[in-house]
Amino acid sequence: MPFKTNSGRRHRIPKQRYKVTNWSDYDAALRQRGSLTVWFTEEAISAWQAEPRTTPGGQPLYSALAITTALTLRAVFRLALRQTEGLIGSITQLLGLDLAVPDHSTLSRRAETLVVPEPAPKGGGMPVHLLVDSTGLKLCGPGEWLVEKHGTGTRRGWRKLHLGTDADTWRIVASVLTNHDADDGSQVGPLLDQVEGPVASFTADGAFDRDDVYAAVAQRHPAADVIVPPRSSGVPSEAAETAPTQRDRHLRTIAERGRMGWQRASGYNHRALIEADISRWKRVIGDALRSRTDGRQATEAAIATNVLNRMLDLGRPEWTRLA
Template identity: 55%
Template sequence: MPYKMNESCRHKIPKVRYRVENWSAYDAALRRRGDLTLWVTPEAIAAWTPPATGRRGRPERYSDLAIEAGILLRLAFGRPWRQTEGLLGSLMRLLGLELPVPDHTTFSRRSADLEVVSELTKTDGPVTVVIDSTGLKVFGTGEWHLEKHGGQARRSWRKLHLAVNPDTGEILASELTSNEEGDASLVRPLLDQIARPIGTVLADGAYDGEPVYRAVAERAPDAEVIIPPRATAVVSDTAESAPTRRDRHIQTIKEHGRLGWQRAVQYGRRSLVEVAMLRYKVLIGRSLRARTLPAQKAEAKAACAVINRMTSLGMPTSRKVA
């Protein structure tokens, strides 16, 4: 007979409660996320239609800026391409602008090889970077359909790698890859997207290894690396004469325990990257709309830009309730 633990014998951890201290300002920021006050700068109007190149063939009617504007509207309001075309056209009429609006097929075709021009990093000074990855669904039969009609699951996934500033919630860098790509191999590409100085890099134990420490050292030699070593980790041969960052973490864990090490290095900040991933899936969705990997990369990059614009309007300031 299998052993069943009595509920009264379990160690119950109470749920941590937080109180938002700037609720009035945060409430106003949430309302501004749905504000339809729009304007188009003269620079955007001038760049909407690309200039003639003088080359043979039919010239492009819309610039990448026009295609990106459609992608941002599509992701911000969660609309298909046809409805995005109608939305953008109505906005042009309301603003009194005689700018051509791409049709939905042009949006779909041009988004496949679009280089998103919206910059993610806007933070000044040295930043703390938290890195992690999450999965986004591409296509496949849902759980209900499989349970109802049977069949074989044919679901595909992509991995979204994020670098987040835990102090502001801002997404500093992003990369979308297939699910075969390892997390550690994306550390350097993420850090290369951040133009600002990097003060600290945090990640979970899946990133523990020499390649990650080397990638951080090449990009930011003075940056502090906070990654929990594996339970079986041992110090290097040069730990006594020239200890590495990883050696110091291992030694601290041996002296004060893993919880003591977490408090000493403020490892709890790493959980804020999971909050950013939850924010992505709530605001944008858990699935990718595009079908090809290049178009999915552009979609994920634009989605991060949309989230940064929303969070820049205001974020909650909370404290733990005793």
């Protein structure tokens, strides 16, 4: 990649400087992210008890909203299930609410089949400029300590999280949790299926330079631009002269302007936003999954996605470049 080529001279290049123009509003939004009143609303209180069941079987005591609220607090404050139970009990006591508190066993059992609402679009029906990337999330088990203490290989398992972000709103609009051996390109279809409305462009790194990725985007959104850097060994297709594909046009632009020129011309540099989302996930939510089963891990990832989107809805920075 170009940044690796210029790494030996990067110390000579002055770092870009930016100024946040809405600092007072953004500062207030950052403080609100730690406020309990953001997460425990009047709607959650009124819908805490489950509706009467009309089919045979046991009657649930807590609604899906109650379980989602508890698991949301767990994700925000990085708590275990028992500590989550204690936090919910403290909140209801301080507010003077006569609400039953779900115990940790109920939270664990309901998380297996909980249906978490998908991220709601905020773009007003405008086409989405989708940015896609993936990262690894650790699972419980022996890890770094085993390597440090005994010098043996780690046995810690991990899962792969695939994210799709709207470049205009910065919101996570699609997420898929897979095993660690799932390749990135195979999840393009499931990610696109979660996006409501048209997709104007699909941007990803060089790992997505595959025919099936272009085909998956073209099948669902024929007018979408696929902005993926071709491999350094990439060659044009046989029909490049008569009917050039999007990849052929990328190769032609790279040959004329170089990789850096292609990045500026194609808008590939916006992919930094998805890397920022992954960094925000690791700093706010953490780099590991606390749940043990596949269903609970999927619920945990879906709730974390909603948490980050709700934090972003409180306020985001606006800036101008100084140098």
